[in-house]
Amino acid sequence: MDRFHIVISNFNRIESFIRNFNRIINFDLEIDRIYVMDCSPEENWASQLEQCRELSQHGLKFEENLFFIRRRNWNMNHGAQLDYIKAVLEGEIEEPSYIAFVQEHYFDLDNFIKDDTLPENAEYDLNAIEAKFHENRKVGCAFFSRNGVRISMTNPLKSVENYFWGDEETIHDEGRNPEIQKPIAEGRYVKGSKPRCFFVDGGNFIIKPSYYTEWFKTRKDILVVGDGSYGFCHVWEIRLGYILYEQNIEWADMLNNLSFRTIGELAELEGKTYRKYSKPWYENRVWFYFYGRDMVRYLPFPWPLIQEYRLEYFQNKSLQNN
Numbered sequence: 001m002d003r004f005h006i007v008i009s010n011f012n013r014i015e016s017f018i019r020n021f022n023r024i025i026n027f028d029l030e031i032d033r034i035y036v037m038d039c040s041p042e043e044n045w046a047s048q049l050e051q052c053r054e055l056s057q058h059g060l061k062f063e064e065n066l067f068f069i070r071r072r073n074w075n076m077n078h079g080a081q082l083d084y085i086k087a088v089l090e091g092e093i094e095e096p097s098y099i100a101f102v103q104e105h106y107f108d109l110d111n112f113i114k115d116d117t118l119p120e121n122a123e124y125d126l127n128a129i130e131a132k133f134h135e136n137r138k139v140g141c142a143f144f145s146r147n148g149v150r151i152s153m154t155n156p157l158k159s160v161e162n163y164f165w166g167d168e169e170t171i172h173d174e175g176r177n178p179e180i181q182k183p184i185a186e187g188r189y190v191k192g193s194k195p196r197c198f199f200v201d202g203g204n205f206i207i208k209p210s211y212y213t214e215w216f217k218t219r220k221d222i223l224v225v226g227d228g229s230y231g232f233c234h235v236w237e238i239r240l241g242y243i244l245y246e247q248n249i250e251w252a253d254m255l256n257n258l259s260f261r262t263i264g265e266l267a268e269l270e271g272k273t274y275r276k277y278s279k280p281w282y283e284n285r286v287w288f289y290f291y292g293r294d295m296v297r298y299l300p301f302p303w304p305l306i307q308e309y310r311l312e313y314f315q316n317k318s319l320q321n322n
Contacts, residue, residue: 002096003031004126004206009080010038010104011073013112014048020107021058023118025125029059032126033096034066037080039073075226076233077103078203078240085212086223095213098133100126100206116202119146122255129206132252136259140249143205147279149198149251151263152238155285156192158301165284189280195263196296198251199241199281207244215243227316231287231309235295238283242295253277 006024008017014036021027034055040048049068060066071083081101087093105112109120118124122144133139143149157163157180168184183190216223226232244251252259256277260266270276285298286305290313292298300306 002033002094003028003130004033004098004100005084005093005096006032006034006100006102007080007084008034008036008102008104009077009203010036010040010048011076012040012044012048013104014038014051016105016108016112017102018051018054020109021055023107023124025123026127027058028126029065032065034060035084035093036066036068037071037084038068039071039079041073045070074228075236076228076230078233078236079226079228081203081240082223082236085209085216086220088209089213089216089220089223095209097208098130098206099209099212100129102204103202106202106204114202115146116204117146118144118204119255129254132254133208136250136252138250138261139252139259140211140247141200141205141207141244142252142254143200144254145200145204147201148253148256148277149266149279150201150241150281151266151278152196152199152241153189153193153280153282154196154296155283155288155298156190157285158299160302160304163285163302163305165282167279167281190282193282195280196283197238197242197245198263198278199238203237203240211244211247211249215247229312229316231284232291232316234284235287235291238281239292239295 008014010017036052038045038048052062052066052068055066062068069087071080073079075082084093084099088095103116105117107118107124109117124144129142132142155165162179164180180190226236248261250259250261258269258277260269266278270278283292285301286309288296289298289300289306290309
């Protein structure tokens with residue numbers, strides 16, 4: 001049985017992963033595999049495949065421990081995760097002990113640095129990650145994240161004037177309304193919001209496959225249905241965490257050497273240590289209205305933004321069906 005499958009979501013930037021492959025410590029050529037899930041444009045994918053040959057300098061060989069899989073461009077990087085899971089469910093890929101989902105730029109500490117990039121002082125050591133799962137059998141998800149784990153927060157704001165989504169760095173509130181600004185500045189949640197679940201920026205995390213394969217066995221239809229909009233991808237990023245959170249797993253923060261199961265447990269840890277290991281993310285209630293009703297049924301407010309997005313939603317549905 002394979003140990004780790006490193007599943008790379010790639011769109012035109014495989015060189016970013018190749019240049020930084022050595023950040024993966026203790027990759028074992030016999031039991032670990034690389035799966036590049038590529039949705040680069042038609043005119044570029046062959047060059048992306050050719051660049052993968054450079055991984056031979058690390059001992060990787062195509063069809064042995066390196067696989068390049070073309071996929072349609074849908075649901076951004078999360079589409080790669082869903083397409084991989086679908087292939088495992090259908091027996092096209094043998095289920096490994098652990099799946100490590102990463103974006104192609106995740107290990108790049110020189111270019112494309114964002115919230116979803118590996119922290120500078122992290123060691124992505126496969127042996128250490130495996131040991132974490134072994135020492136605590138309740139751990140279902142391990143991660144290295146600059147923001148710690150994200151906490152998905154419901155969005156209670158219903159008017160265009162007060163509406164925003166995201167975190168304190170990406171507040172969509174041109175009026176700088178004190179109803180939003182003051183609580184966040186004081187480290188409090190916006191009044192009326194509630195924590196829902198954990199998720200990890202960019203979907204860069206390691207899991208035991210069964211937490212997804214068992215869940216999707218009865219929901220195979222949503223593995224292939226969706227569009228390429230940012231709103232759809234945004235909701236899926238949270239849903240991938242929601243699926244795990246609902247199964248009551250333990251989450252292992254590898255950077256801070258912490259494990260926790262619930263939002264309440266993490267809050268207690270933060271209170272004891274006077275440190276934050278998490279960061280809230282306020283949901284976009286417009287996108288959740290169209291794409292996330294299985295998690296929460298937001299009323300159609302702010303209505304002007306619902307109306308504005310409706311046309312884009314149906315255009316995306318039309319493209320999906322063609």
